[in-house]
Amino acid sequence: MPKYASGKRALAISDRSGLQYPWREMVTEWNGAFVHVSEYEPKQPQLEPLPISADGVALPQVRPARTAPAVARIMPDNPFETYAAASGIINVTFPGHGLTDGDTYRFRGASQATTASGGTFQFANPQGFDGITGAKLALAAGYSITTGIFRSGARIQTDYAKANYFYFTVNTDTATLGNQKGGGVGCSVGPITLEA
Helix, strand or coil: CCCCCCCCCCEEECCCCCCEEEHHHEEECCCCCEEEHHHCCCCCHHHCCCCCCCCCCCCCCCCCCCCCCCCCEECCCCCEEECCCCCCEEEEECCCCCCCCCCEEEEECCEEEEECCCCCEEECCCCCECCECHHHHCCCCCEECEECEEECCEEECCHHHHHHEEEEECCCCCCCCCCCEECCCCCEEECCCCCC
């Protein structure tokens, strides 16, 4: 079987630069070029990209979206204000209320520590003021609200007024003086019935 020479005195010409180098310092590149070690260039990784699979779309252990029940929202202290004497119109100050014009909502006072049979929370009535009783403010049937504020016998419905105020007409009670604020601390507005 033939045997190769050691090449300790042999010289070779680089395929890249055309210069002469010792044969033992020469290497073969990925493309077959015989070059000196100082001229060696590895194969560009982008010439052999990794296989690309499709993006994952599905998730494991998914559940349908939960429909959150409507909740009562806490209003600022003394949010109610009577419009005028002998009038049942009540303006309500509630910045950023997000309530819908024409929908029916129920007013509640502060929550109590006791619960009714079945574990439902109990709410006190708002504090009465200016001839309007708390029981009428917390009417179980609720009140249809109008966004904006009622002033000088007309509805003010600028964007600011509709976003921060609404009003309703209280059932049977009327104001004694008018332009009086009340209701107390911890009042809330929300759906007629609350769910857990």
